[in-house]
Amino acid sequence: MDSFTIGDRQIGPNAPTFVIAEAGSNHNGDLGLAKELIDEAAAAGADAVKFQTFRAEDLYVEDSGEVDYLDDDRTIYDIIESMEMPYDWIPELHDYCHEQGVLFMSTPFDKRSADELAEYVPAWKVASYTSSHHPFLRNLAETDKPIIMSTGAHELSEIRGSVEVLQESGAADLVLLQCVAAYPTPLEDINVRVVETLREEFGVPTGLSDHTLDPVPAPAAAVALGASVVEKHFTLDNSMRGPDHEFALEPDELDAMVSVIRDTQIALGSDSKSVLPVEEESYSKARRAIQASRDLKPGIEIQEADIRILRPGEKNKGMKPTFYQDVIGKEVTSFIPKGSGIQWEDLEGRPDNL
Structure with a gap:
């Protein structure tokens, strides 16, 4: 299994776990709030801060109805439209991340958004619901950037098909993340062992995109099983209005998660048994x-x-x-x-x- 780099960070079995602090759309349309999220992620020691870039018209049909897990009377289309991140934020957030010593990332959900991001992100993050969108995967693979792909709500056979599309289209550097598309995910359903299953099945670095509420058990277990990447949502305050705040980590929890990831990897140490x-x-x-x-x-x-x-x-x-x-x-x-x-x-x- 080959290692590669995202920005200046090494990704692979012998490298420190790459920690993505998932800000998502928790900026609530406020650029200042987005920068505060970057500050907190940098302070916690995350490697990257990741936002989400999309346009509702490229994501949902207009008459899309409601989503049960969201406490919101609006249609999912209207909710998504209200969460759109302005494209003109992208260079400013990129530069601000650089100043704070973390990598800027953002998940594109459509080709238009990917084109806006291409100059500014060191790698692509593919969301679970996009991981079987083969035409879009081909577009991303052709850019020669590393790809981190979540696998929630997909069977192994479907993941295999997506991996084949990516590799046939030129994606040489790929990470697959175990993910359960439930917000939040019950601890008994996170199935961290799939981190190993994906690595054994596809021979690529693997990791975890975690939606459980606790900052410690699932990330620590993933690192113990060899996760090269761990991603988790965070916010400044769980009480903020918006679909992703309630299940996201608050800053002190993000700090605890990063610390336990680093400590777990230190504790794993070497596989060589000798008198130290x-x-x-x-x-x-x-x-x-x-x-x-x-x-x-x-x-x-x-x-x-x-x-x-x-x-x-x-x-x-x-x-x-x-x-x-x-x-x-x-x-x-x-x-x-x-x-x-x-x-x-x-x-x-x-x-x-x-």
């Missing part, structure tokens, strides 16, 4: 060894009563317990005080295979 420098005192003082249970004078043959397998503490450390039977019957060649470790140089007849 931090274990040196325990290794030398607390690991059991073959120690003399009484003063042993030269010329005696060691019996079981003469030795014990103990922790040496500050005493001279003896051989590993695995040599216990080899030591029995050996002749002592130099004085060994009680409590001291038994070494081969203190004995006659060291085995040839040691």
Whole structure:
């Protein structure tokens, strides 16, 4: 599985998890609020802040009815229209993100919006509901930008078809995100193990787009399973009016999520098992060894009563317990005080295979 970069961030199995703070449309049409969201994401240590760029007429039919999970009497078309981010914000938000040290991203939901964003985003984010829009996927793939694609509300066979379209159209750098299209997602339905399933099935970096309410369990589990990317919605205040505020993280929760992601990855560490420098005192003082249970004078043959397998503490450390039977019957060649470790140089007849 190859690694690649998004902006100046490495993406792949051996890189730090790429954290996307999903601002979405939680700017509520206020540019100042959008910049405050960027400030909070930067302060939390996110790698990127992602907005959403769309036009209602390119997204929904006009007579679209209502959506049950939204507490809003307007049609979904009218709600989406009210959430549109002005195109002229794009360069300003890009520059402001750069000033704050985070990457600017925005999910395009239509070709017109993708064309407006192309100059300013280092990668494309494909929303779950767009992931089977094959003509649009081809358009994005032809730009040669990395693509991060969510997979909510799609079967594995459908994802396979979309991946084939992307790769056949030139998308070399692809990340697939496990996602459940429920807002919020119950913890028992987030199915973080799909992060592994997607990686094994498609051989690309994978991650999680999380809509659960808790900032810790699902992101931490995803990182433990090797997530290269974690994305989560955030807001300045859950009580704000708008469809995405209620299930989004508030700033202190976003900070907690980023911290647990970084700490989890640190804790995962290396897959190489060895005695570490931090274990040196325990290794030398607390690991059991073959120690003399009484003063042993030269010329005696060691019996079981003469030795014990103990922790040496500050005493001279003896051989590993695995040599216990080899030591029995050996002749002592130099004085060994009680409590001291038994070494081969203190004995006659060291085995040839040691």
